[in-house]
Amino acid sequence: MKKVLFITYGGGHVNIALPIIKALNNEDEISPIPIALTTATVKFNKEKIPYYNFFDFLKGDDFDRVKTLGRELANKHHNELSGVSLQDSIAYLGPSMHDLETKYGYEKAMEMFQTIGRKAFFPTSVFSKVFDVVKPDLVVTSSSQRAEGAANEVALERGIPTLRFVDLFGHIGNVPNSDYIAVMSEFVKKNLLERDIPSDKIHIVGQPAFDSLFGSSTISKNDILSKENLLNKEKIFLWASQRESEINVLSEEIIGTFANKKELGLIIKLHPSEDGLVQEEVLKRVGNPSNIIIIKDKYDTQDLLRLADVIITKYSTCGLEGILLDKPLITVNLSGEPDKLPFASSGAALGIYHRGDLTKAVTKVLTSPTTNAKMKESRKKFLINKDSTSSSVRLIKKIVANHH
The missing domain is CATH 3.40.50.2000 (Glycogen Phosphorylase B;)
Known part of the structure; x- marks a missing residue:
């Protein structure tokens, strides 16, 4: 043996x-x-x-x-x-x-x-x-x-x-x-x-960590969206959050963008090491809009990735999982430092580096066939x-x- x-x-x-x-x-x-x-x-x-x-x-x-x-x-x-x-x-x-x-x-x-x-x-x-x-x-x-x-x-x-x-x-x-x-x-x-x-x-x-990604969900998309009152939204965005030094700025940019887009749903998936207090505070400041929810561990992360139409992250591996599921990806890096992962530089994601630019990226992903075709082609190099x-x-x- x-x-x-x-x-x-x-x-x-x-x-x-x-x-x-x-x-x-x-x-x-x-x-x-x-x-x-x-x-x-x-x-x-x-x-x-x-x-x-x-x-x-x-x-x-x-x-x-x-x-x-x-x-x-x-x-x-x-x-x-x-x-x-x-x-x-x-x-x-x-x-x-x-x-x-x-x-x-x-x-x-x-x-x-x-x-x-x-x-x-x-x-x-x-x-x-x-x-x-x-x-x-x-x-x-x-x-x-x-x-x-x-x-x-x-x-x-x-x-x-x-x-x-x-x-x-x-x-x-x-x-x-x-x-x-x-x-x-x-x-x-x-x-x-x-x-x-x-x-x-x-x-x-x-x-091997991603094999389960290609399996079936433990709960249906509609069940989750219905429970969270997001069933009537045109598109669902998933922000895979992380513990970051600039989490305040990221929260203001991302939550502020979707607070003004009531037709879209935003699910904030907290990292296991986060308590979500910063995101909750920012949500409170913008009036706790019903189209934005925070999830810690209520649902399996892969189920949330499967139901989302677009993924947002800074450099979480959820970004890669989104790419493997053939989802559009937006990376938001407001730190002033280079990206840690090559999602944007490879063309597989839209990279955001300045406050106020996320709104344009969201519009682009939802309305530009050219942008989506380019990202889709670039996602192929990550296939496994x-x-x-x-x-x-x-x-x-x-x-x-x-x-x-």
Whole structure:
């Protein structure tokens, strides 16, 4: 039985890992071993899939010290609202801080943590112990940050094959240095080739996190619109909001635009890390128009994406999901900084960079056949395999077969 070790954080990372882990659980010759970190544990628990944390692999003389450090940090930094259990928080913070303490001493380690928070973590010593216990045949990650990056580094040092799933476009951030790199499309492969990654390392598999996007909705479009009193609107816009430094300005621009367009519906889908207070305050200032609603987690995000006619975001992956569903996309970036994702520069979205310009973009999307035809053509470069999980499983089986 081949052992494939997955190390995953929450958010987009766990959304890539989980479908593959579930599929591998049905394979006779491969045993997936997932280490779930931070909010990934919430997703595993929701899906009722067993997972490991660092404590499952750490024993020995320094274990009491590890637990003490974990409790010390968790007392100040555990967030109950995240859904992560206190035990899982301690099991993540303790070993990560102990690694930092071993490398730099307690005072320097605490100073680093207080300055840059969890970004200080890169727990290579933890993975040395994990690998001693697990003896994996393959190590799978989807990031070069913190624990995922540390796992990749230790595996490379030991000659254990590594596979990195690039979650988005591969055009920014650290250059992936894993033995095998899985990407979602030719577009991403091209970005990596331009960063001098050898072609034979890159494998196009699609994006497992998006496979469910092409399934059927759990609730009908009309049911949602009827419940939210938006059934009579000509078109529905979905704003995939995020925690942003300029959220006040974004809220004023987007909500202000739709407050004056009563014939259109606007659904504001909050990011899980948002409380929506800023959006609620702006809504109040414009008279709480009935054509604008805020949704936190009442409906599945993919159901909302399917029902929307147009997607609005700054750089959320919901923008990419909208493109894959062949929806028009408007990106609103009022930060004065370059776009993080190439939606507008590729032609697949209309980019808004100045206050007051969203109204024109909305009109364009609703009335200009030329604009829509150009965006539709540009969306094609983002198209991906719709059964990415199966492609990913095939790649994993091929890798472990080649390294027996």
